[in-house]
Amino acid sequence: MYNFLSKNGQLVAFLVGLVLVGIFLAMAVSGAGDYYFEQMEDSEIYKVGIFDFGIMAAVALTIICAIGMLVFGIFQIFSNFKKSLTGIIGVAVIAILVIIFFNISSGEVDHPQIERSIEKIVEAGGEVPSSGVLKWVGSGLRMGILMSVLALVLMVVMPLISPIINRVK
Numbered sequence: 001m002y003n004f005l006s007k008n009g010q011l012v013a014f015l016v017g018l019v020l021v022g023i024f025l026a027m028a029v030s031g032a033g034d035y036y037f038e039q040m041e042d043s044e045i046y047k048v049g050i051f052d053f054g055i056m057a058a059v060a061l062t063i064i065c066a067i068g069m070l071v072f073g074i075f076q077i078f079s080n081f082k083k084s085l086t087g088i089i090g091v092a093v094i095a096i097l098v099i100i101f102f103n104i105s106s107g108e109v110d111h112p113q114i115e116r117s118i119e120k121i122v123e124a125g126g127e128v129p130s131s132g133v134l135k136w137v138g139s140g141l142r143m144g145i146l147m148s149v150l151a152l153v154l155m156v157v158m159p160l161i162s163p164i165i166n167r168v169k
Contacts, residue, residue: 002072020061024054042124097146098139105138107131 005012028050040048077084108131109115118128129137 002075016061020054020057024057027053042120046124094143098143101139101142102135104142105135107135107138109134 077088109118114134122128
């Protein structure tokens, strides 16, 4: 299975995605003519079910990919532990940073933009997010900003350092 997916995995993923998008478009386009979204309130739009297949297919594919990633990752760890050690350390560092950012986050609405977003959610019939959810959102935002800054720094620094590293080898 591993050899098949390593050779044909992108093709299989593309074809599965193409089939699911085709099914979703056939369902959504044929059913969308019955609704006038411009004239509907947000709470009425959320009750429309023609987009449910697309959302559920995306969720199912995400879950399948996460399971596959975990299974193949664990297989890789056990098959070659020494080479996997740097990846394990990286995942541990990210987990520690997420926990730190989670504990730093206040869990309260402390920005006008967040307050407006929550008001829109409530107006549309949703619930006010709990403080735990707000802490996870804050943690995710901080982690995303940190990773983006690190990526930009590495994009600038690595081309400068790589000739030196390659010369030393």
